[in-house]
Amino acid sequence: MRSISAYSIKLPIIEEEDDLGKIIAEELTAERFDLADDDILVIAHTIVSKSEGRIRRLKEITPSDKAFKIAEKKDEDPRFIQAVLDETKEVLIDYPIFLVEAKCGNICINAGVDRSNVEEGYLILLPKDPDASAEKIGRRIFELTKRRVGVIISDTNGRPFRIGQVGFSIGIYGIEPIRDWKGKKDIFGRRLEITEEAISDELASMSNILMGEGDWCSPVVVIRGLSVLSDDREGIKKIYRDETTDYIRRAIKNFYSH
């Protein structure tokens, strides 16, 4: 019998320039929770973004013509639309949903720009470089605790075909996003056809169950029981499909360009 466990950690409200690694380490100590090597920390991007000042004030945003046009179709605040456009590499659908490839590579609604869990009149953005954010926290935790942990920065996104959001990984440190089953055998000894498991997304989903969406204030989850740490430094980009072989993205771009 193998097992894994996930523990959620409550944190105080995070402000710009907070030392997130230190705050997490201190909260763990306060909870008498000793980190172990191979533990994985899953951290909601919201608190990472806040500590990095990835916040914008609606008042200070001047919408472009493009933002006004999209905002009108959607009956939405053009300043919010402008904030999304500023975080976007490519718009896939602008209406009735606003599906884009965010600059960090994640394909999601509104480029991850959110009005929840931030003060009124402000927007919260995704971290600029979520892998770098994960690395910074992972290294700080090591400095303070001497434990070699993996770090996943997570967000919640919707999915095509299915109702409801789940947790996704948008930045990683110390682990690979894909667990490779290539060359492994099935129960009858034959080569497996399915060979790639998106383990960082599965771990983000697992953690999201404990984080909750609202005022649970549990933006950090520690996962224990796996040995999946790795020195690979390619980061999260390994999980994003190459545009040329993403047949669904191709259909979307073609259909919504009309």
Added chain:
Amino acid sequence: MRSISAYSIKLPIIEEEDDLGKIIAEELTAERFDLADDDILVIAHTIVSKSEGRIRRLKEITPSDKAFKIAEKKDEDPRFIQAVLDETKEVLIDYPIFLVEAKCGNICINAGVDRSNVEEGYLILLPKDPDASAEKIGRRIFELTKRRVGVIISDTNGRPFRIGQVGFSIGIYGIEPIRDWKGKKDIFGRRLEITEEAISDELASMSNILMGEGDWCSPVVVIRGLSVLSDDREGIKKIYRDETTDYIRRAIKNFYSH
């Protein structure tokens, strides 16, 4: 600090007409694992399909013209393509990937028809009615253990935009697939904009980490630490998007119909 744990259970190779609920209950007893009320069993569909005889012999399949046509484009066995068509409600893309809505409602590659973890020359299909399968197992477990558990039948699927498979829920009993955050507040006391969490998919992902894809022979995972059981009987269909508001499905159908 809140926590959840997942425990994987090894099972012998399952055959047609095996009493799955009884085998699981016996294995748990052999492992000295006492089920508790509110535990959730996540079960890989493969063993459910086997116990229900949802297996086909390639030799006995006669492909239609349509199957031959698709098979030629894909350089695939037309009998395999026919088996997929027989399990399909609607083809969304036939080439270069074979993305369909399976009769059970799940949108996935190959309608879930698989050559792995089944004997050479045979195919394994999805259960006909995964909610009914989940209910049958849940009721049998209750009969034998007097524990009221939730049951999720899982499969692994790929996703648009992202590399790698994750676990998905395709049948449920005793729980709702969506955790509703409507009316809940964010950390600043404002109404949440994101209101629906696909918790059954998150639990399937969490379990998939322990099941493994290959010969780990751990097709059952028990999740402990949540109180999400429900008497709701709507089942998994709540998680499938209505076709008319699925903007991505619309784009795919339009683009690939040419």
